[in-house]
Amino acid sequence: MDLEALWLTLRLAASTTAILLLIALPLAWWIASGRGMARALAQAVVALPLVLPPTVLGFYLLIVMGPLTAPGRLLIHIFGHPLAFSFTGLLIGSVLYSLPFAVQPLVAGFEAVDRGYIEAAAGLGASPARVFFSVVLPMARASLLTSTVLAFTHTVGEFGVVLMLGGNIPGATRTLSISLYDLVQDGNYAAANRTALALVGFAMAALVVIYLLPSVRRSDGRQADVVR
């Protein structure tokens, strides 16, 4: 079991999820709170990584982050080195790759919040921020959990983007999926099986515990009795 690869993968998934939540929460709230062309376009753009093959995404990121393009030169200027073959480069790739998995459940969850509660809270004098944090977010708790879990696990399983962008550097870009792939390629099926089994076992245990949590099993508005 490649512990270095496991640790790297967990760090990548955790960092990606944290950044994604910071981006996805305001974005999803904005999308869910109205209609129109701008929101439709935003949703389409957010959904793009679902449609693009991960290898294509990784390849174009490689080009855009490289010194041959203007954005790449800007990034090199900011960070001091090319982002390809680095953890930071992978982080950017992962954030884009898992973006729809973070945003879409939140949009669905926010849209499901009854307008009545929002209006009641506003009527009682709550600022939009207070409304979001005290009323909407608690009521969309289940979708927040879904969004977090999906973003995290999706990043753990990431392969194509890392293959195109990573350079297979132990400790920096050699994630568990790459490590597993290498083991299989080199015919070391025993080690590959052990790693895969451990990963699947851990994921199943974590997911079962999460989905058993009583407070998120049902969010049909019963907690909001306080409004009546």
Add this chain to the structure above:
Amino acid sequence: MCGAIAAFPAIAQANKELRVAAAADLQPVLPTLAERYEKATGVKLVISFGSSGNLATQIINGAPMDLFLGADFVFPEKVVAAGLADGTAPTQYARGTLVLWARKDSPLQPITLDSLTDKRVTAVAIANDLRAPYGQAAVAALKRLKMYDAVKPHLVVAENIAQAAQFVESGNAQLGLISLTAASTPRFQAEGTFVRVPRSAYAPIMQCAVVMKSSNRRAEAHAFLDWLLKPEVQASLVPMGLEPVK
């Protein structure tokens, strides 16, 4: 209905097609050769490129190929050892050359082998040394030239030699140990320069082929291999970056 669907593979094969698994260093070479061959014989090559190790693994696990053109002797030999080859040994069809390549606009120009240990280098692209023969040659050469320890922290490992070339061509790696076939393409000649890695620094890259025993187009596969070994075809390999078999 099921009969019609089942007949499709047979129909595809019947149209004089040869399924070829080809090492990634042949990516600039084989399409040109395939076009000539198709004009001459009417047989079309359907090519899948990859690292030799990758292809060997897939073939051993049942990938339906007629011919395997590897970039070394070892990976085709694995196919022979697995009892899947039509013959007792791989057939050499060319010899490969390892070069050090950099973009023309690189601050490292003019490059020499010593550029590998230049302080400004942060990424040197090579192919995977476990499954790509050019990657193995690169690591062997670095060790032989006593540069491996200095260069190792900067090594960026690509899936195959074609991806290694892409890493350095895109500017993300400042240097690349790539195949002469990649460096000989018009694009690479226009965009960069190369120096040959001394032959003495790595074991000869003897590119070998095997015909698959299970193939139902064995005769056509052997015919292509024989064509490839004809003196005039071997001579045409030189400007494309490969050397003829002695």
